[in-house]
Amino acid sequence: MRKVAAAIATVEDNPSLAADIGYSTDIINEVGLDSLKMTDFILGLEDDFGISIDFDKVEYETFTRVDRLIDFLIDATGASAPSPVAS
Numbered sequence: 001m002r003k004v005a006a007a008i009a010t011v012e013d014n015p016s017l018a019a020d021i022g023y024s025t026d027i028i029n030e031v032g033l034d035s036l037k038m039t040d041f042i043l044g045l046e047d048d049f050g051i052s053i054d055f056d057k058v059e060y061e062t063f064t065r066v067d068r069l070i071d072f073l074i075d076a077t078g079a080s081a082p083s084p085v086a087s
Contacts, residue, residue: 003048004066004073008033011041023067038063045069051076 005021008031017031027033033041042063046053053076062072 001066001070004045004069007041007044007048011037011044021066023070025066026064027066027069028064045073049073049077 001023002018005018008021008027009015009018011033012031021031025031027041028038042053045051051073058072062068
């Protein structure tokens, strides 16, 4: 969760934003990532998590909320789900 929040804050060029991002945060409507920033964000995720995202196989909604994105990243990286207590 922290890594995703930090990536969003980096793309938005607002380090303090990371503290306001939670699992239910709407990346597009609440944070306001436009298509260009979303592209930068996704490219950053690919680098940060060592994955390649095939957009032909991924639903748009995957990238609209933090919780959906984290579920996708868990599947893509084979990581275990984060503890509900730790973020």
